[in-house]
Amino acid sequence: MQARPSILEDRPQGVSQAGQIGVNANFGDYGAYLQQVIDTVSAQWDQIIAQSAVYPKSLTHVLVTFNLRSDGTVEILKVDSDSDKLGKLSAVSAITIPGQAPGFGAWPKDIKAMLGDQQQVQFNFYY
Numbered sequence: 001m002q003a004r005p006s007i008l009e010d011r012p013q014g015v016s017q018a019g020q021i022g023v024n025a026n027f028g029d030y031g032a033y034l035q036q037v038i039d040t041v042s043a044q045w046d047q048i049i050a051q052s053a054v055y056p057k058s059l060t061h062v063l064v065t066f067n068l069r070s071d072g073t074v075e076i077l078k079v080d081s082d083s084d085k086l087g088k089l090s091a092v093s094a095i096t097i098p099g100q101a102p103g104f105g106a107w108p109k110d111i112k113a114m115l116g117d118q119q120q121v122q123f124n125f126y127y
Contacts, residue, residue, distance in 0.1 A: 017114050021038040024103065030111045034121075039106050045094035045125060055127070056087030067118045070111075072104040077120070083127060103118045 049055065060083035067075040074095055083087050107115070 029108055030115065032070070033075070033104075033107060033111060036055070037121075040104065041094050041123060044097055045090065048090045048093055048097075052086065052090070054086060056096045057084045057088060058127055060087055060127050062087050062091035063122060063125075064095055065120065067086075067094060068104070068121050069118045070107045070116070072106050076117075087127055091123070095123065095124070 051117065060081070062079065062081040062083050064076065065078040065080075067077060076092060076096065079088055079092060080090075083091075
């Protein structure tokens with residue numbers, strides 16, 4: 001399954017189809033790691049929606065705030081939504097299901113040294 005292009009993707013020529021993003025050069029390897037997390041969550045979310053017999057309410061969104069820990073596990077902190085229960089469940093599951101046991105994989109040592117034990121992340125899901 002092919003994941004959607006990401007705003008973190010390396011685009012050496014042309015223009016970005018995404019709006020402006022803030023980039024901190026100190027995050028080097030973290031950008032690649034986060035891209036892998038985004039691709040995994042995106043693919044999982046697409047699969048959850050495709051396998052569902054019912055689609056979440058259209059023109060709604062879910063904002064999931066979570067801690068991404070250095071061991072690759074996640075802790076859901078907050079879910080804000082104007083979607084229905086299915087929309088919320090699909091979004092949270094896309095983040096929590098991919099790695100069940102080891103999560104998304106442990107951070108390389110240089111990332112852990114720079115960021116500590118966890119980083120707060122927010123994902124928006126649009127229906």
